[in-house]
Amino acid sequence: MKLTDTDLEQLDDLISLKHAYQRGDYLYRSGAKFQSLYAIRTGFFKTQVLHEDGREQVTGFQMAGEIIGMDAISSDAHTCDAIALEDSEVCEIPFGRLEELSRKLPSLQRHLHRILSREIVRDHGIMLLLGSMRAEERLAAFLLNLSQRFATRGYSPNSFHLRMTRQEIGSYLGMKLETVSRTLSNFQEVGLISIRNKAVEIHSLPGLQAFVGPPSKCP
Amino acid sequence: MKLTDTDLEQLDDLISLKHAYQRGDYLYRSGAKFQSLYAIRTGFFKTQVLHEDGREQVTGFQMAGEIIGMDAISSDAHTCDAIALEDSEVCEIPFGRLEELSRKLPSLQRHLHRILSREIVRDHGIMLLLGSMRAEERLAAFLLNLSQRFATRGYSPNSFHLRMTRQEIGSYLGMKLETVSRTLSNFQEVGLISIRNKAVEIHSLPGLQAFVGPPSKCP
DNA sequence: GTCTAAATTTGATTTACATCAATTAACATG
DNA sequence: CATGTTAATTGATGTAAATCAAATTTAGAC
Numbered sequence: 206m207k208l209t210d211t212d213l214e215q216l217d218d219l220i221s222l223k224h225a226y227q228r229g230d231y232l233y234r235s236g237a238k239f240q241s242l243y244a245i246r247t248g249f250f251k252t253q254v255l256h257e258d259g260r261e262q263v264t265g266f267q268m269a270g271e272i273i274g275m276d277a278i279s280s281d282a283h284t285c286d287a288i289a290l291e292d293s294e295v296c297e298i299p300f301g302r303l304e305e306l307s308r309k310l311p312s313l314q315r316h317l318h319r320i321l322s323r324e325i326v327r328d329h330g331i332m333l334l335l336g337s338m339r340a341e342e343r344l345a346a347f348l349l350n351l352s353q354r355f356a357t358r359g360y361s362p363n364s365f366h367l368r369m370t371r372q373e374i375g376s377y378l379g380m381k382l383e384t385v386s387r388t389l390s391n392f393q394e395v396g397l398i399s400i401r402n403k404a405v406e407i408h409s410l411p412g413l414q415a416f417v418g419p420p421s422k423c424p
Numbered sequence: 425m426k427l428t429d430t431d432l433e434q435l436d437d438l439i440s441l442k443h444a445y446q447r448g449d450y451l452y453r454s455g456a457k458f459q460s461l462y463a464i465r466t467g468f469f470k471t472q473v474l475h476e477d478g479r480e481q482v483t484g485f486q487m488a489g490e491i492i493g494m495d496a497i498s499s500d501a502h503t504c505d506a507i508a509l510e511d512s513e514v515c516e517i518p519f520g521r522l523e524e525l526s527r528k529l530p531s532l533q534r535h536l537h538r539i540l541s542r543e544i545v546r547d548h549g550i551m552l553l554l555g556s557m558r559a560e561e562r563l564a565a566f567l568l569n570l571s572q573r574f575a576t577r578g579y580s581p582n583s584f585h586l587r588m589t590r591q592e593i594g595s596y597l598g599m600k601l602e603t604v605s606r607t608l609s610n611f612q613e614v615g616l617i618s619i620r621n622k623a624v625e626i627h628s629l630p631g632l633q634a635f636v637g638p639p640s641k642c643p
Numbered sequence: 644g645t646c647t648a649a650a651t652t653t654g655a656t657t658t659a660c661a662t663c664a665a666t667t668a669a670c671a672t673g
Numbered sequence: 674c675a676t677g678t679t680a681a682t683t684g685a686t687g688t689a690a691a692t693c694a695a696a697t698t699t700a701g702a703c
Contacts (some may be wrong), residue, residue, distance in 0.1 A: 213594045216617040246529060254548050263550040278541035293563060305625065315523065321499035321561065328547035330505065331472050335483040336598035337552035340690065369649065381553035384690060386652055401689070402651075559660070590681065600661060605682055621669070621681075644703105651698065658691070668681070673674105 215306055216313070218243065222297035222376035232273070232287035232295060239277035241297045245269050248293020249368040253376070254285045265327070265349075266290070266369060267416040269358060272298075290368040292395055335379045338417070343378040344388045348398070352407055362410065367403045434525055435532070439463065441516040449505035451492070451514060458496035464488050465511020468587040472485040472595070473504045482596040484546075485509070485570075485588060488577060491517075494543055509587040538600045549620040554598045557636070563607045564635035567617070571626055581629065 210355035223246070226232060232243060250267045264285060267273050277283040279298065303322060307314040334343050336351075367374070371382040379387070392398045397413055399406040406412065442465070445451060451462060454474060469486045483504060486492050496502040497519065526533035553562050575581035586593070590601040590608075597604070611617045614630055618625040625634065 240486065254552050256552060256556070259491065260552075262548075262555045262558050264548045264551055275541055276544045279538045279545050284545050304530070304537070308530065308533060311523070317537075318523070318540070319498045321537070321544070322494055324542070325495045325543050325547065326498050326503050328544065328551065329481075329483050331551055332474050332483055332554060333475060333479075335551060336476070336481045336595065337479050376555065381691060382651080383653085383692085386650095387690095390652075396654090422537065589679095601681080602683085603660060604663085605680095607658095607680075647700100647702080649698100650699075651696105653696080656691100656693075660687105661689085662685100662687070664683105664685085664695095666682080667686100668679105668698085670677105670679075672677085 212306075212381055214309060215302075216310075219306060220298060222299075224295050224297060226289040226293045226295060228289055229258070230289045232289065233277075233283045235283055235286050237283045239274070239281045239283055239300065241299045242272055242274040242303065242345050243287070244272050244296040244298060246294040246296055248295075250287050250293065251290055251369060251373060251377075252285045252287045261376060262315075263373050264331075266373075266377065268354060275321055275324055280348040292315045339390055340378075340380050340384050341391070342417050343380065343411045344374075344385065344392070346379065347374065347378055348405065348407065349413055352410065363407045365405055367405060431525075434521075435529075438521055438525060439515045439517060441518075443514050443516060445508040445512045445514060447510050447627055447630060448554040449508045451508065452496075452502045454502055454505050456502045458493070458500045458502060458519065460518045461491055461493040461522065464490050464492065465513040465515055467514075469506050470509055470556045470588060470592060470596075471493055471504045471506045475562065480595060482588075483550075484507075484593050485592075485596065487573060491539055537603040549597060550568050552599065559597075559599050559603050559607055560597065561609070563593075563611070565603065566593065566597055567624065567626065568629065568632055570631065584624055584627045586624060 209358045217385050222241075226248070232250060245267055247269050250273065251263050252267065252273060253263045255261050259349055265273075267287075274283065276285060289330055299400050303313075303317065307317050310321075334346055350373065351365065351367075353360040355365045369377075371385045375382045376383045389398070393400055397407070398406065399418075441460075445467070451469060464486055466488050467491065470482055471484045471486065471492060472480050472482045474480050484492075486506075492506055493502065494506060521530075522536065526536050535607075553565055557565065570584065570586075571581040574584045588596075590604045594601045594604045608617070608619050612619055616626070616628055616635075620628065
């Protein structure tokens with residue numbers, strides 16, 4: 206299937222709505238009517254679900270190139286909050302138009318399906334992490350994941366700064382902020398990383414990797 | 425958009441591949457090439473992801489009317505195992521054909537997107553559960569969820585039998601089988617449920633609901 | 644720059660759950 | 674129906690992480 210000029214125009218049109226958000230701004234709120242998906246151009250977001258009793262769970266940290274808002278398709282309303290963790294730029298993708306266009310462009314359709322499915326796979330990974338790893342392992346996996354994503358975007362995999370607080374990391378990883386802090390300090394003490402407030406230096410990626418997985422059996 | 429006779433034929437055709445599975449059979453295995461989604465007609469399945477180090481995490485229990493296999497779209501390969509927990513019947517839905525047809529039928533397209541999104545929402549709920557609930561709350565939420573799904577299918581919400589072992593429940597909920605057993609025994613002692621092996625009687629749905637959520641503050 | 648509030652670190656203590664261990668009950672198989 | 678096998682219960686003990694509590698650092702507001 207070839208793209209006609211009209212197709213290209215429409216695709217171009219589809220992603221033409223750009224918006225800027227400042228640190229702390231909501232991209233959308235839980236309960237808001239679903240209209241669009243959002244492609245992050247620059248910046249950093251978190252998404253969180255709120256339990257009626259006030260508990261909250263961070264469900265993800267999203268960075269440039271990632272799509273958010275997919276949870277809202279099922280009920281035509283957003284089911285979580287998305288909040289900018291730094292000044293960010295976002296492309297709005299009206300979902301109705303995306304569906305329309307993806308009916309004409311099989312490769313776009315396939316792409317959309319892959320993105321939706323990738324989110325499911327990601328969530329399963331976090332379920333594994335939350336359900337069966339210890340605090341140390343979770344945090345190591347978290348740092349490795351960030352490292353890998355920064356690397357993909359052309360930044361250093363060994364040196365980056367965290368956009369989120371210890372509390373937000375803790376919420377995401379199912380542990381308290383004190384445990385996050387202590388565990389990071391431990392990593393530093395054994396020389397795996399340096400951490401000064403939000404600035405992280407990973408000294409040994411393999412060393413962190415060795416932490417993920419159960420304590421090695423010594424036969 | 426109206427459905428033509430040809431459309432209806434194709435839709436009918438799409439879901440014509442039925443297969444039977446016995447307790448313990450694999451519907452698919454992690455790593456297998458992705459071809460189809462599967463609609464469960466009757467029976468009960470579990471899905472689990474395996475960590476290379478041998479740890480496993482049950483990611484869901486699926487029953488009649490539910491669709492599984494969506495995680496595989498992203499990489500063209502299944503990322504988890506799906507195993508029948510009782511004798512079951514399943515419709516295979518070749519995904520290429522589903523995509524093709526959903527290009528012609530906007531309502532089918534929308535339906536597919538909703539199903540994919542619903543899985544994401546479900547996973548976020550489990551992340552909340554794993555990340556921020558205590559064992560008691562997780563198990564209460566689990567029983568309520570099963571109850572509600574049985575009710576939707578016309579079965580009693582108060583009386584059903586578990587198809588899965590304590591170990592599988594524990595894996596799903598991020599706790600050990602002993603804790604599952606103990607917690608169920610506690611629920612029984614306080615009169616919320618009766619449980620004899622796999623047979624559950626819920627005596628008070630509101631009572632279980634009260635368990636989900638943090639211990640009530642007494643001012 | 645100063646001041647205030649928020650975030651982080653670190654320590655002491657508690658606790659929920661895991662682990663280890665043994666018994667009992669349910670299930671499958673010849 | 675007897676018998677090996679797996680699943681479930683229950684108890685005793687250990688431990689990872691939560692909680693409670695300061696002290697300290699960092700970031701924002703004025």
